[in-house]
Each structure stands twice: as structure tokens, then as C-alpha cells.
Amino acid sequence: MENRKIAIITINYNTESLIERFIDSIVSQTYKNWLIAIANNSDSDKILNRVIQKYSEIEIYVVNINKNVGYSKANNISFEYLKNNNKLNSDDLVLVSNEDIVMEDSDFLKKSVEFFDKDDCSFIGPKIINNDGSMMLPHKKETGYLKCLLHFGNNGIADKIFNINSYFKKIINPSEVFLINGACFFARFKDFDKVGMFDENTFIYYAEELLFRKVKNAGLKVKYIPEIYVKHDHSGTVKKNYNPVFKKKFVYEAEIYFLTGILRVKKFLLLLFKAERKIEFVLISLFHKISKN
Numbered sequence: 001m002e003n004r005k006i007a008i009i010t011i012n013y014n015t016e017s018l019i020e021r022f023i024d025s026i027v028s029q030t031y032k033n034w035l036i037a038i039a040n041n042s043d044s045d046k047i048l049n050r051v052i053q054k055y056s057e058i059e060i061y062v063v064n065i066n067k068n069v070g071y072s073k074a075n076n077i078s079f080e081y082l083k084n085n086n087k088l089n090s091d092d093l094v095l096v097s098n099e100d101i102v103m104e105d106s107d108f109l110k111k112s113v114e115f116f117d118k119d120d121c122s123f124i125g126p127k128i129i130n131n132d133g134s135m136m137l138p139h140k141k142e143t144g145y146l147k148c149l150l151h152f153g154n155n156g157i158a159d160k161i162f163n164i165n166s167y168f169k170k171i172i173n174p175s176e177v178f179l180i181n182g183a184c185f186f187a188r189f190k191d192f193d194k195v196g197m198f199d200e201n202t203f204i205y206y207a208e209e210l211l212f213r214k215v216k217n218a219g220l221k222v223k224y225i226p227e228i229y230v231k232h233d234h235s236g237t238v239k240k241n242y243n244p245v246f247k248k249k250f251v252y253e254a255e256i257y258f259l260t261g262i263l264r265v266k267k268f269l270l271l272l273f274k275a276e277r278k279i280e281f282v283l284i285s286l287f288h289k290i291s292k293n
Contacts, residue, residue: 002033004113005092007189009078010099013041013068016051018099018233023055025102031109034095035059037082039074043067061087070203071182079197090190097184100233101128111228112186115174122191122220123212125180127229136232137168138224139179142216143209145265148255149273168224177224178216182208184230191220201261206254210262248284252277 008026012019023036036058040048045064052060063081065074075096082088093116095109103109108126115124128136143152168175195218199210215222259265259273 002031002113003091004033004116005088006031006034006095006109006113006186007079007082007088007092008034008036008095008097009039009075009082010036010097011039011041011071011074011078012048012099015099016047019048020051020054022097022099022101023051023058023060025104026109027055027058028106029103029109030106031113034109035061035082035087037061037063037078039078040064040066041068041070041074070200072198072202072207073200076197076200079192083193088189092189094187094189094192095184096182096187097230098182098232101184102231102233104231105229108228108230112225115223115225115228116186116188119174119223120221121176121223123180123185123187123215123222125177125185125222125224127224127226128181128183128232129229130232135169136181136183138175138177138181141178142213143258145259145263145269145273148258148263149276168226171224171226174223174225174227177222179208179212180222180224182211183232191215191218194218195220201257202254203250204254205251206258209258213262244288245281245285248281252281 010019010022019038026034026036038048038052038060040062042048043066045062045066048062052062061078061081063078065077069077079094088094093113095112105111112124112126125138130136146152168177195211195214197211198207199214202210212222255273255277259270265273
């Protein structure tokens with residue numbers, strides 16, 4: 001029985017080829033009770049419409065925003081569209097996914113729904129395998145000042161050097177966690193609505209940290225399910241649209257909001273953080289210029 005509908009929410013920002021590959025992997029799923037909502041962050045919908053025409057038999061909703069409002073706001077707009085137009089019931093599920101995800105396992109949706117049927121958790125995240133074989137790992141605990149300063153917990157170079165969250169590479173059974181990665185995760189419709197969706201004060205980065213702090217405060221359960229998996233073209237959208245300098249700018253803006261709006265760190269710690277990031281920004285800008293020459 002396929003009683004639960006899954007609303008698959010994704011974003012297009014000049015990534016129509018990724019959207020097409022993403023939809024192809026959804027169509028191949030054995031579980032068929034789903035719809036797709038695409039938040040169009042591009043300033044034109046002509047190319048996206050040509051892609052969508054290929055899937056005329058599928059329930060797809062394109063929510064035209066026509067400007068780049070970022071990850072958090074775009075996903076929220078799609079969710080609110082579905083909610084306001086009564087596309088889902090309270091027992092249905094939401095799958096928030098990057099368009100650079102591929103559901104290689106044809107039973108991915110089926111297995112995910114079956115887990116919700118037998119467990120009372122509100123959010124679940126699959127194993128996310130990047131194209132280089134690395135993984136987008138969940139977090140056991142919230143991020144604090146030091147973790148933010150040292151770039152720990154963002155699945156980057158620092159995590160690989162110091163084996164941050166490496167425990168999750170080895171587990172084979174479902175595990176309760178603080179945070180699952182925003183590249184691909186499921187939520188119960190009613191619970192995603194209950195926590196107020198994403199915090200729109202971030203453009204791309206730190207969206208998961210802010211969301212799952214609200215989830216924790218609401219007393220809801222989050223689980224990482226390593227037996228279900230997807231493939232991920234890591235930063236496919238970011239690499240296509242932003243150079244490293246712009247990417248660093250987005251990260252910095254999210255970090256400053258997190259430190260001042262959420263952690264409310266002392267002035268001295270904030271000044272120390274800004275000084276360190278200024279050095280990083282200068283170095284990244286320099287390396288970017290050298291690489292272009």
C-alpha cells in the first residue's frame with residue numbers, strides 16, 4: 001500500500017541538466033505516490049519549462065520565484081505552496097533534496113516510507129555518498145563557537161583531517177542524531193510545518209544547523225538511516241554558479257548570523273572570528289586569482 005504521498009521539493013538555479021537527471025532517478029522508483037515541487041530561482045523559466053515538458057505525465061509544480069532567494073527561502077516557498085493548495089495531508093512526507101542528488105537505488109523511496117511506518121521519528125536522513133566516494137555525514141551534537149571557528153562539522157577538509165563525525169562512516173544501523181544533511185532528508189509534513197520550516201536568515205549555509213535546533217527544541221526525533229542511500233554530485237549547483245570567493249562570502253554571512261543571532265557570542269570572540277575569516281578571505285581571493293591566470 002502506498003498511502004503516504006511524498007512531496008519531493010528541490011530548487012533550480014541554472015541547473016536544468018541536474019534537474020533532468022534528478023527527475024529521471026525519481027521516475028525509476030518503485031514507490032509511485034509522489035509529486036515534485038521545483039522552486040525556480042533562475043531569472044528565466046524557458047529552459048526549465050522545456051525540461052518539464054518531457055515529464056507531462058508526472059505531477060510536477062514549478063514555483064516561479066525568478067530570482068535567486070537562496071536555499072532556505074526557496075524550499076520554504078515551495079512547501080508553503082503545497083500547503084496552501086492542499087496538496088498534502090498531515091500524515092504525508094516531505095523530501096527536501098538538492099537537484100544534484102541521484103536515487104540510484106530504485107527502492108529508495110519505498111524503504112524510506114517503510115521506516116516512517118515502523119518508527120515514530122519526525123526526520124530521517126539517508127547515507128549521502130559524494131561522487132569522490134566521501135560522505136555527507138550527520139552530526140551528533142550542535143555546533144558551538146569553536147566548532148564554527150575551526151570549520152568542524154561541515155564535511156570539509158577540516159573534518160577529513162581530524163576525522164570529525166567519522167563514527168557515522170562505520171555504523172550500519174539507524175542512529176538518533178542531532179542533525180542530518182540538508183542535501184537530502186525526509187520529514188513528516190506536520191512536523192516540518194510545526195517547527196516553522198527553514199530559517200530564512202541564511203542564504204545557503206548553516207540551514208541545517210538552524211533547522212535542527214528548532215527540531216530539538218520541539219522535542220522531535222531525528223534519525224540517520226545508513227541502509228538507505230543516495231549519490232551526490234557534491235556542490236554541483238554551487239560550483240556551477242559561484243566561484244570560491246562568492247562561496248566564502250555566503251559562508252561568512254551565515255556564520256555571522258549564527259554567532260550573533262543564535263549563539264550570541266561575546267564581542268571579543270566575534271572580533272577574533274572576523275579577524276581570522278578576513279585572513280582566510282584574502283588567501284582564497286589570492287589563490288583564485290592565481291588559478292585564473
